[in-house]
Amino acid sequence: MSSTSQRRRLVVTRPRPTARTALSVLLIGAFVLAFLGLDTTDDLIHQGGLQAAARLARSLLAPDLSPEFLVIVLDATLVTVSYAVAGMTVAIVIGIPGAVIVSGVLVRGRRARAVSSVLSRGTFGFLRAMHELVWALLFLAILGLTPVAGILAIGVPYGATLARVLGEHLQNAPKEVILALRSSGASRWQELVYGRVPVASGDIVAYLAYRFECAVRAAAVLSFIGLGGIGYRLNLALHDFRFDRVWPLIAALVGLIAIIDVVSARTRRTLQA
């Protein structure tokens, strides 16, 4: 390689200092202007807010740990977990076959693969584009305030997300491993079950666990709209200014996430070791 082409490549890949400085000045300026533009005459922070925050902080020292309330917390936790589990079940039923379709690994021929990929990506992309809260409102309008509405609100967008992400995991199996299977006569299905799935199993489990974690949070939030669970109880407690009841509920949510984290890390380790 000649030295001139090397020099030229260096200049192209390095951002010009003047352009970068100008951009920085512009962005910092916009940031400062945005603050100056704030209307400070109105209550930027709601007047009672500081007081409420102080009470919330104080109640941290004296949470409501009465047996009656703990039973309510346990019940709300179980309801939230049930929503998450049911939602993830629907998501897996949609997402695992969806992942195989999106990845296109079973389709022969480049053109057929391109067509099926565009169609499936479009469909799942559409389902994924809406937040689970929007789905909840939609299903609520169709099905009324039933648990099924909450389950589908999690299951449909999560299934579409699983299809896309797990589909990519299936596509990214090392080429050599797949070629080795192919050279011993493996069909596309056999490539999938003997190669792509085992190779990606650790990542698949990790992502399912992460999505389950998200589903628990989503189920907690969805219960604000009237379905039972941690969010519903949290809403009630805040309405009644029972800040001492807020903390046990948040602790239950955090505890749940922590448990999922530990279990998923352990499962992943056994799969990969």
Place this chain on the structure above:
Amino acid sequence: MTTSTKAYELRGLGVSFSGVRALDGVDLEVARGESVALVGPSGAGKSTLLRVLAGMVAPTTGTVRLLGGDPSVLRRRGELPAAVGLMPQSFDLVPQLRVKHNIQAGALGRWGAIRSTAALLLPLEDPRAREAAARVGIEERFHQRVSRCSGGERQRTALARLLVQNPRILLVDEPVSSLDPARSEDLLELLRRLAVEDGRTLVASLHSPELARRHFDRVVGLREGRVAFDGGSSAVTTEQLTDVYRLVDEHPSDSR
């Protein structure tokens, strides 16, 4: 399949990858049951030649006859796995699966979707996989996950997979590059025995000309994509071997 007495007939074989010539005018015949070592320095085209012989790379110029047939036709008919099998240098096993399942994967070309899926999920055992494991000496690791196997155990697993695939021609890419001298002798002895006992043709690439001469019927020297010499193990001279490994710099007319 065909009844040709030749395992391979290569005429004027050339292979280019995006304009770069990896092989250039290679003529080579390999008889059935013969064992051939390919020697030569890194970049001489040994791996490319093996991939052509395996039917994984199509020639850019020239012709390849595999057991008298066209490799691409054999592939289309699904007859390639029964004709030829390659053990790659990196083995390319599935580390998350057990030794047993990796060995059974050699039979995938003969198994349907249901049988192969059941063999993976149910505690079924293929007697052929067990037998292949015993022949290569990996039986005691049969149920171990490949990710927990040593390099030598992985190599034997890949070899057993090839035996289950049961091709007429065994191709082996650099089998001893990561083994110590004693283990290298063992492995080459094993390869030779497996080929002779089943009447298979064996073609292996090697870095060591000494091992090539001791363990193979015939040694083919490659240099810069061409055949530099080709002869019986006893006929190959030390000069020919040192010449094939000579650095390009020592030969001004070769430098580009």
